[in-house]
Amino acid sequence: MALTGVLRPGFIQLRVLDMKEALVHYRDRIGLDVVSEEADGRVYLKAYDEFDRHSVILREADKAGIDYVGFKVRTEEELDGFDAALRDYGLHTEHVPADEQPGLGRRVSFEIPSGHRLDLYTEIEMSENGPMVQNPDVWHEEPRGMRAIRFDHCLLYGPNVAENIKIFTEILGFSLTEYAEGPDGGKLAVFLSCSNKAHDIAFVEYPEKGKFHHASFLLESWNDVGHAADIMTRYDISVDIGPTRHGITRGRTIYFFDPSGNRNEVFALDYHYYPDNPTRHWDADQTGKSIFYYERQLNDRFLTVVT
Amino acid sequence: MPLHCKVTLDNYRESFDCRTGESLLRGMERLGHKGIPVGCRNGGCGVCKVRVTRGEYEVGKMSRDHVSEDEQNQGVVLACRCHPRGDLQLQVLGHLTRIIEKSHSFNKQNANN
Ligand code: FES
Ligand SMILES: [Fe+2]
Numbered sequence: 026m027a028l029t030g031v032l033r034p035g036f037i038q039l040r041v042l043d044m045k046e047a048l049v050h051y052r053d054r055i056g057l058d059v060v061s062e063e064a065d066g067r068v069y070l071k072a073y074d075e076f077d078r079h080s081v082i083l084r085e086a087d088k089a090g091i092d093y094v095g096f097k098v099r100t101e102e103e104l105d106g107f108d109a110a111l112r113d114y115g116l117h118t119e120h121v122p123a124d125e126q127p128g129l130g131r132r133v134s135f136e137i138p139s140g141h142r143l144d145l146y147t148e149i150e151m152s153e154n155g156p157m158v159q160n161p162d163v164w165h166e167e168p169r170g171m172r173a174i175r176f177d178h179c180l181l182y183g184p185n186v187a188e189n190i191k192i193f194t195e196i197l198g199f200s201l202t203e204y205a206e207g208p209d210g211g212k213l214a215v216f217l218s219c220s221n222k223a224h225d226i227a228f229v230e231y232p233e234k235g236k237f238h239h240a241s242f243l244l245e246s247w248n249d250v251g252h253a254a255d256i257m258t259r260y261d262i263s264v265d266i267g268p269t270r271h272g273i274t275r276g277r278t279i280y281f282f283d284p285s286g287n288r289n290e291v292f293a294l295d296y297h298y299y300p301d302n303p304t305r306h307w308d309a310d311q312t313g314k315s316i317f318y319y320e321r322q323l324n325d326r327f328l329t330v331v332t
Numbered sequence: 333m334p335l336h337c338k339v340t341l342d343n344y345r346e347s348f349d350c351r352t353g354e355s356l357l358r359g360m361e362r363l364g365h366k367g368i369p370v371g372c373r374n375g376g377c378g379v380c381k382v383r384v385t386r387g388e389y390e391v392g393k394m395s396r397d398h399v400s401e402d403e404q405n406q407g408v409v410l411a412c413r414c415h416p417r418g419d420l421q422l423q424v425l426g427h428l429t430r431i432i433e434k435s436h437s438f439n440k441q442n443a444n445n
Pocket of ligand 2: 178179180239241290
């Protein structure tokens with residue numbers, strides 16, 4: 026098996042101001058299925074093409090933003106290895122017992138220097154409604170709304186991005202696939218992969234800790250990006266930008282906002298990455314093109330609007 | 333309640349018409365006006381923060397990260413979650429304000445030339 030250690034981003038827990046509105050957005054518009062609503066109020070959802078029990082958790086709160094993102098690790102030994110290595114590095118890790126979320130095993134939880142909480146885990150129940158495995162049709166029932174295939178990655182804003190890169194590449198085995206240089210010559214926006222994807226997580230340098238830029242959902246095609254745009258207009262969803270394309274990762278994309286102001290992305294068709302590929306980078310005077318390839322300039326919102 | 337109301341931005345001596353029932357921010361955007369920074373439009377990001385100095389309004393859910401209860405009691409709101417009940421006068425507070433005030437006065441200067 027070639028892919029070891031950290032396999033993929035498995036789940037993200039987001040705060041929403043109003044659960045009812047959030048469910049219309051994530052279930053009916055983006056097209057996720059509700060897996061369960063638990064006694065503590067959290068609602069668990071998944072995309073139609075995901076095997077695991079859930080990938081998006083919504084928690085009603087009085088502020089928007091991200092609680093944490095979870096990465097699935099291949100084996101228990103690797104999970105313990107990461108725990109030890111993170112502690113050796115000087116980070117404080119906590120152990121979250123199994124079943125704090127339904128169907129989820131134990132977690133190793135820690136805060137990275139940008140102020141975000143990251144969870145590592147190895148076990149999660151398989152969904153009863155996952156993709157077929159025997160003579161598999163493409164879906165059980167035709168997907169709804171924007172037809173999101175999976176929760177794919179998130180972009181987080183916070184300070185100390187250089188330190189984050191170190192932890193992700195030196196301890197967790199990620200590769201830096203691409204970055205955009207800032208005006209001071211440092212790395213302004215960085216894209217990290219633990220797999221064959223162009224990115225599994227990304228960071229932008231920002232003074233405030235723990236900020237959330239977007240959670241992204243994969244779509245099948247450029248046509249589906251257009252279909253998502255139709256849905257956004259039809260249901261009056263707040264759009265940030267798009268349909269357009271990113272220079273970085275080359276994904277065709279739309280940024281839009283959930284009813285609590287958390288940014289979402291739907292995208293299709295970014296490039297494949299292999300660990301022997303060189304890191305790509307964009308000079309500071311090309312930032313506009315690197316983020317919005319067709320507009321060739323940033324909108325004010327890209328660098329300032331976060332939850 | 334009147335159907336339309338006038339919203340005046342103290343910072344820029346500018347005003348636009350808004351429908352009662354729609355948010356201040358939406359009214360501004362619908363008519364192509366500027367002055368209040370536009371972010372998420374959904375009460376989460378805080379860039380559209382304003383202080384209402386005169387007039388009556390209703391508010392929807394706003395992220396407490398950006399408007400504390402105290403502030404809310406003193407008329408501070410997120411424009412995307414503020415629905416006027418009549419004419420309003422506002423001061424723009426959001427953190428993009430300085431950039432926009434700058435470019436605004438720049439445009440005004442150019443227009444005067
Ligand atoms: S635009 Fe984001 S809070 Fe109003
Ligand atoms: Fe993205």
